[in-house]
Amino acid sequence: MRKKTTEEYIEIICLLERREGRAQTGRIADAINVKPPSVTEMLRKLEREGLIVYESYAGATLTPAGEEMARDLQRRHRTFAELLELLGVEGETAETDACQFEHHVSPETLERLRLFLEFLSKSPDGRRCLAAFGEFQKQER
C-alpha cells in the first residue's frame, strides 16, 4: 500500500474530530488503512511539526495550524470534486481523483479552477456552456 502523507492524516483527524469528538489511533488506522502502531508513530511526527496535540492513549487534536491545513485541504478537495462532477465524472471516481489532485495543485491553478467553476455554475454563459457540453458528449457517443 502507498505511503500516507501528512495531509492525509490531517484530513482524517479533522473528520474524526468532527464526527466523533476526537481522533483515536485505531479509528485513524482504519480510516487510512494502516495498522495502529504506524499511526502512533505518525501522530508523534505531526505533533513535532505543530499540527496536532497528541495525548498518549487519548488521541489527537488539531492545533490552529492543523485546522488551517485541514480547511485548506477541504477547499482544494471541494474544488476538484465539484469540477469533476460538473464535467460528468461519476461520483465515486470524482471523489477519489479529487483526493489525489488536492495534494498536488498549485495555488495559482486552484484559483483559476475556482474561478472557472464559479463561471460554469453561476453565470448564464457558464450554464449554457455546460448544457452545450452535454450535447457535445451525446454526439460523441
Next chain:
Amino acid sequence: MRKKTTEEYIEIICLLERREGRAQTGRIADAINVKPPSVTEMLRKLEREGLIVYESYAGATLTPAGEEMARDLQRRHRTFAELLELLGVEGETAETDACQFEHHVSPETLERLRLFLEFLSKSPDGRRCLAAFGEFQKQER
C-alpha cells in the same frame, strides 16, 4: 527532495532517448535532480519490471512496455497542460501542475477531460464558452 516514481524515470528516459539517442545515467540524474548512484539502482529496478533494457555503463532503452507507458504518460500530461493553458494558468505553472496530475488521474476522468478539451477547442459552443470565461475573469478582477 521528494521520491521519484517509476513514471518520472520512464518519462525522462523517453525524452533522452529521443533527444540524445540514448539515456545515460548521468543525464537522467541531472534531469530528475538525483545523484547518479540512485539512478543506477532505479534502472536495475525498472529492468526487473520489464520497462527498460539496462546495459551497464551504456544506459537505458525503453522496452515496448516502457514505450507504452511513456506514450500513456505523454497523453495524460498533454491533456492537463492543454486544459490548464486554456483556463489561463500561466505556462510554467500549467507545466508543473500537469506533471503532478498526470501521475494521479484515473482513466475515466482523463477521458472526460479530453472530451471537454475537445469541446472547448473544436466546437463553436466551446470556443464561445472560453471567450465568455475570458470576459467573466475580467469582471472578477
Next chain:
DNA sequence: ACCCAGATTTAGGCATACCTAAAAATGATC
C-alpha cells in the same frame, strides 16, 4: 598500446513509513 579525465558502479549508510508480536494502559463490569 597507454594514460587519464570523466562517467558509472559498488559499498556502506540514512530516513521514512510501514509491519508483527509482545507489553502496557484504559475503562467497563462486577
Next chain:
DNA sequence: GATCATTTTTAGGTATGCCTAAATCTGGGT
C-alpha cells in the same frame, strides 16, 4: 477496587529511495 477485554504503545524489523566515498570502467589523445 479487582478483573478482563479492548485499545494503544513499545520493541524490533522490512522495503524503498536517497546519499557519499571509493573503486572501476570507458573512450579519446598521444
